[in-house]
Amino acid sequence: MxxxxxxxxxxxxxxxxxxxxxRFVEYFRPKIFQYSWLMCGHREDAEEVAQETLLKVFxxxxxxxxxxxxxxxxxxIAKNACLMKRRKSIFAPAKEFSLDEFLPxxxxxxxxxxxxxxxxxALPEGEALQSEMRELLEKAIRELPEVYRxxxxxxxxxxxxxxxxxxxxxxxxxVVKTRLHRARLAIRQILDAYLRANxxxxxxxxxxxxxxx
Amino acid sequence: MEPHQHNEKCKExxxxxxxxxxxxxxxxxxxxxxxxxAGCAPCIEFAESLRKTVGLCRQYQPTELPAPLGQExxxxxxxxxxxxxxxxxxxxx
Numbered sequence: 001m002x003x004x005x006x007x008x009x010x011x012x013x014x015x016x017x018x019x020x021x022x023r024f025v026e027y028f029r030p031k032i033f034q035y036s037w038l039m040c041g042h043r044e045d046a047e048e049v050a051q052e053t054l055l056k057v058f059x060x061x062x063x064x065x066x067x068x069x070x071x072x073x074x075x076x077i078a079k080n081a082c083l084m085k086r087r088k089s090i091f092a093p094a095k096e097f098s099l100d101e102f103l104p105x106x107x108x109x110x111x112x113x114x115x116x117x118x119x120x121x122a123l124p125e126g127e128a129l130q131s132e133m134r135e136l137l138e139k140a141i142r143e144l145p146e147v148y149r150x151x152x153x154x155x156x157x158x159x160x161x162x163x164x165x166x167x168x169x170x171x172x173x174x175v176v177k178t179r180l181h182r183a184r185l186a187i188r189q190i191l192d193a194y195l196r197a198n199x200x201x202x203x204x205x206x207x208x209x210x211x212x213x
Numbered sequence: 214m215e216p217h218q219h220n221e222k223c224k225e226x227x228x229x230x231x232x233x234x235x236x237x238x239x240x241x242x243x244x245x246x247x248x249x250x251a252g253c254a255p256c257i258e259f260a261e262s263l264r265k266t267v268g269l270c271r272q273y274q275p276t277e278l279p280a281p282l283g284q285e286x287x288x289x290x291x292x293x294x295x296x297x298x299x300x301x302x303x304x305x306x
Contacts, residue, residue: 033279058293156270181231
């Protein structure tokens with residue numbers, strides 16, 4: 001649905017329809033700002049990126065041939081604008097994750113080796129995120145190294161496809177998939193640690209996963 | 214009962230979980246993962262926690278909003294938009 005709305009906005013914008021400019025800016029400006037805010041880490045940078053991106057969209061708008069590609073077009077411009085704002089504190093140092101660092105740790109429990117995984121079953125689905133969880137997720141995303149953050153923002157937050165994300169970031173589809181998996185694992189690990197800490201606090205301490213029956 | 218180790222199969226599944234959740238694997242690889250997971254409680258739990266992580270990311274909406282668009286910034290955008298429309302209108306063909 002979102003995609004339909006977006007390509008409609010783009011078509012109306014190109015056609016110069018009344019009100020199209022305001023609708024386009026109202027829709028995309030907060031989107032670009034939010035992406036840039038998570039990407040750059042600074043409000044003032046994100047405000048500037050939003051303005052620079054929209055300006056660039058209009059300046060090169062006569063080249064937009066396919067309105068249905070508007071989202072990836074806009075995010076490609078926004079990504080480049082974010083790179084120009086690159087600040088050492090948030091973009092460096094480059095860190096590569098290895099898969100092994102996300103394997104749940106094991107511990108001895110009597111004669112059993114168990115995995116340290118929180119009880120995720122209590123986590124509600126399809127409901128608005130509770131503020132504590134939301135803040136934790138936001139912090140986890142913002143603290144990811146840039147190469148992982150850029151992929152998870154486009155794939156899981158903006159819900160662009162692997163191919164679109166690869167084009168925006170100038171990497172191969174396989175690189176997108178590899179980075180996405182590590183980014184998700186890194187976030188999962190942070191959420192898992194939080195859930196486990198809460199279990200301990202609630203007195204319902206669980207020693208990992210029960211062994212397979 | 215065998216204690217659960219990170220055996221090679223678990224590690225293979227672990228490496229492919231995102232592709233699996235994104236339905237991005239060939240059918241035979243999917244079936245292989247499903248066959249393993251069906252008999253491996255820790256892998257089920259891990260896959261479920263990763264699936265929920267992705268779900269949380271998809272639900273997530275940033276709360277930060279940009280400051281209202283200032284008059285000067287809007288004028289700058291409108292000017293560029295005007296030029297864009299003119300360029301499209303004047304384009305031959």
